[in-house]
Amino acid sequence: MTRYEKRLAATIDATRKRHGLCTLRLVPGLMRSAGKHSLQMAVKGYFAHSSANGASFLTRVKSFMATPSRRARTSSGRSPE
Numbered sequence: 001m002t003r004y005e006k007r008l009a010a011t012i013d014a015t016r017k018r019h020g021l022c023t024l025r026l027v028p029g030l031m032r033s034a035g036k037h038s039l040q041m042a043v044k045g046y047f048a049h050s051s052a053n054g055a056s057f058l059t060r061v062k063s064f065m066a067t068p069s070r071r072a073r074t075s076s077g078r079s080p081e
Contacts, residue, residue, distance in 0.1 A: 001026070001031075009024055009026060012024060027065075029061075029064040029065040030061060030064065030065065032064050033060055033061045033063070033064035033065075036064075037051065037060060040052055
């Protein structure tokens with residue numbers, strides 16, 4: 001995380017705490033997915049939850065959240081042994 005992202009998360013958490021809410025749980029895979037999607041939208045000049053290739057939000061996020069064994073299973077079409 002950049003220094004800016006850390007400060008932003010701390011500011012949001014402070015506000016959430018004042019309102020009796022739990023702190024944010026930052027998920028690296030979700031952050032990578034969001035960053036790549038934001039860049040894609042900026043470069044291609046669009047704004048949407050789905051990807052430029054039509055992939056859904058859920059499909060995109062799952063691709064960044066996959067475990068190494070899941071990536072192996074997905075790319076090979078079968079479970080690793």
